[in-house]
Amino acid sequence: MQKKVQIVLMGWEYDRIMYGLREKPPNKIIFISSDAKKLHNPKWGETTNSIAEKIRDEVKIFMNSEVLYFNYHDMESCLDESIKLVQRLCKDYETIDVNISAGTTLLKMAMIMASQYYPINLFYVIPQEYTHPCEIITKGAKGLVELPTINLKKLINLSPKQKEIFLLIENYKKSFTQITKEYAKLKSIKLTEDKTKTLKSWLFYHTKKLDAQGLVNLKLNEKQLYLSLTKTGSFLKKILQNESKKNEKEQTKLKIKKKEINEV
Secondary structure, eight states: OOOEEEEEEOSSOSHHHHHHHHHSOOSEEEEEEEOGGGSSSHHHHHHHHHHHHHHHHHHTTTOEEEEEEEOTTOHHHHHHHHHHHHHHHHHHOSEEEEEOSSSOHHHHHHHHHHHTTSOEEEEEEEEEEEOOSSSOOEEEEEEEEEEOOOOHHHHOOOOHHHHHHHTTOOSSOEEHHHHHHHHHHHTTOOOOHHHHHHHHHHHHHHHHHHHHTTSEEEEEETTEEEEEEOHHHHHHHHHHHHHHHHHHHHHHHHHHHHHHHHHO
C-alpha cells in the first residue's frame, strides 16, 4: 500500500480543507501555518493557527499530523522552506498531495514552483459559497480540481561539468572572465594565456547549452560577455544547492558511522 502525505496550506478555511482530506485521505498531514510573529497583524496568524489546530484535533484519531510555521509574506523564505520540506518527504512517501485552496499567494506560488521539479500533486477545492470576512471565509465545497505540473527534473538534464559551471553563475551579472577565473580556481587549473583561451572556449560551449535550456542569460556589453541566471535558473540553483547540502550531511553521517564501527 502506498504511503501518502498531504500538505495543507492554511488560511481562514475549514470546509475545503476537510473536503480535501476526505477525497484524498493521507497517512500523514503537514499543516503549513503562518508565523504570527512575522506578520504585521498577529491576529491573522493566530486565527490561521487556531483553525489548523481545530482540524488537527478532529482528524488525530485517523491521521498523524505535523504543523510547520512559514513566513507567509516572504517569497524567498517560503520557497526555501517548501523545497526543504518536499525533499524530506520524497524519501518517505510515494505520493505527495498539496491542497493550495488556502494560504497566501506567495506561499501558493512557492509550492507551485516546488511542484515543477519534485513529484507533487497539486489540487484546489472549489468553495460552495463565499461569506463575509470572518474566521472562516468560505462555506462548503463542491468539487476538486487537479492542477498540472511540469517535471523540470526530466526536462532539464545537466551534466556534472555543466552543473559545476551553472553553480558559479548568480542572479546578478558576472563577467565571463570572472566565471573563467572562478572555474579555474575550483578545478585548480593554472591559467596561462593558451590555457585561458582553451578554457574560455570550452566554458562558452557549455554556457550556450545552459542558455538554450533557459537557465542563463548571456549579454554582450562593450565587448564583454556577462552571464546571469534566469528566474528558472535561479529556482533550479536553489534546489541543487539544497540537494548538495543534504548529500554532504548524509556523507558526513556515513563517515561518522564508519568511524564508530571501526573503533569498536
